[in-house]
Amino acid sequence: MTDSTQYTPPKVWTWNPGNGGKFANINRPIAGATHEKELPVGRHPLQLYSLGTPNGVKVTIMLEELLARGHKEAEYDAWLIDIGQGDQFGSGFVAINPNSKIPALLDRSGAKPIRVFESASILMYLAEKCGEFLPKEPALRAECLSWLFWQMGSAPYVGGGFGHFYAYAPTKIEYAIDRFTMETKRQLDVLDRRLAESEYIAGEAYTIADIAIWPWYGGLAQMDQYGASEFLQVQEYKHVQRWTTLIGNRPAVKRGRMVNRVRGEPSSQLRERHDASDFETKTGDKVAVAK
Numbered sequence: 593m594t595d596s597t598q599y600t601p602p603k604v605w606t607w608n609p610g611n612g613g614k615f616a617n618i619n620r621p622i623a624g625a626t627h628e629k630e631l632p633v634g635r636h637p638l639q640l641y642s643l644g645t646p647n648g649v650k651v652t653i654m655l656e657e658l659l660a661r662g663h664k665e666a667e668y669d670a671w672l673i674d675i676g677q678g679d680q681f682g683s684g685f686v687a688i689n690p691n692s693k694i695p696a697l698l699d700r701s702g703a704k705p706i707r708v709f710e711s712a713s714i715l716m717y718l719a720e721k722c723g724e725f726l727p728k729e730p731a732l733r734a735e736c737l738s739w740l741f742w743q744m745g746s747a748p749y750v751g752g753g754f755g756h757f758y759a760y761a762p763t764k765i766e767y768a769i770d771r772f773t774m775e776t777k778r779q780l781d782v783l784d785r786r787l788a789e790s791e792y793i794a795g796e797a798y799t800i801a802d803i804a805i806w807p808w809y810g811g812l813a814q815m816d817q818y819g820a821s822e823f824l825q826v827q828e829y830k831h832v833q834r835w836t837t838l839i840g841n842r843p844a845v846k847r848g849r850m851v852n853r854v855r856g857e858p859s860s861q862l863r864e865r866h867d868a869s870d871f872e873t874k875t876g877d878k879v880a881v882a883k
């Protein structure tokens with residue numbers, strides 16, 4: 593690999609597979625399927641194809657919240673998409689999300705299945721389908737959607753920028769880490785100031801804005817995401833800390849975090865979810881004992 597301080601870009605970029613980065617085996621400069629593979633389909637109206645990353649967890653939290661409010665139409669099968677193994681490039685997955693990224697949802701409740709991709713789009717779709725967590729009053733709705741899309745525009749600087757260069761890049765590049773740390777801390781401060789003036793992100797009610805933002809920024813604040821708690825001095829963001837605890841204590845959030853999770857304590861991992869009872873009987877610790 594070229595020394596990053598010496599690198600002069602050539603006239604035309606060429607693909608150098610296996611550039612040493614953590615995700616080198618799955619990154620490609622072209623879209624589309626790499627192999628034929630049908631997706632499994634379960635018995636519920638909603639089929640979710642996902643993984644327990646911050647983007648995936650947004651959707652499983654939302655589904656568990658909707659079920660907790662009694663919405664039977666939110667019953668779902670959650671299938672595991674192993675992005676490290678390239679499952680997102682199978683033909684069945686690409687047919688649901690041409691962008692080859694989790695999460696992707698298929699709603700099979702109507703005459704014709706409806707595909708939904710991009711996590712914010714999935715949250716809005718479910719919120720509108722069930723009439724929950726997205727205020728109807730125009731000013732409140734605008735505030736909620738503004739924060740929802742703030743998250744979508746901002747988090748790539750945290751994940752693809754800060755997290756990538758701080759934790760995953762094969763060389764530590766001070767310029768890149770400095771640039772994205774500054775931005776990540778600025779975003780934490782944006783949230784901290786907002787949460788100083790209101791209980792939840794979009795006002796007095798819990799909404800899809802909280803559901804979208806919590807997995808990313810709550811992860812930084814209290815889950816040592818990228819092993820960067822100390823580096824970022826996350827304890828200083830007092831209002832973000834208060835809100836992270838508030839949201840994290842919700843039973844549906846606790847369940848949603850477990851779905852399609854493949855890391856951490858075995859008892860916190862429910863690799864696939866096909867029934868509400870799976871949380872009691874199919875977590876990693878219980879499946880391992882049964883084997």
Ligand SMILES: N[C@@H](CCC(=O)N[C@@H](CS)C(=O)NCC(=O)O)C(=O)O
Pocket residue numbers: 618619645646647648675680692693694695709710711712
């Ligand atoms: N903007 C998308 C981002 C989704 C995304 O980046 N998903 C990652 C995992 S968190 C992924 O599937 N990566 C696989 C890949 O890039 O090949 C969303 O919010 O749904």
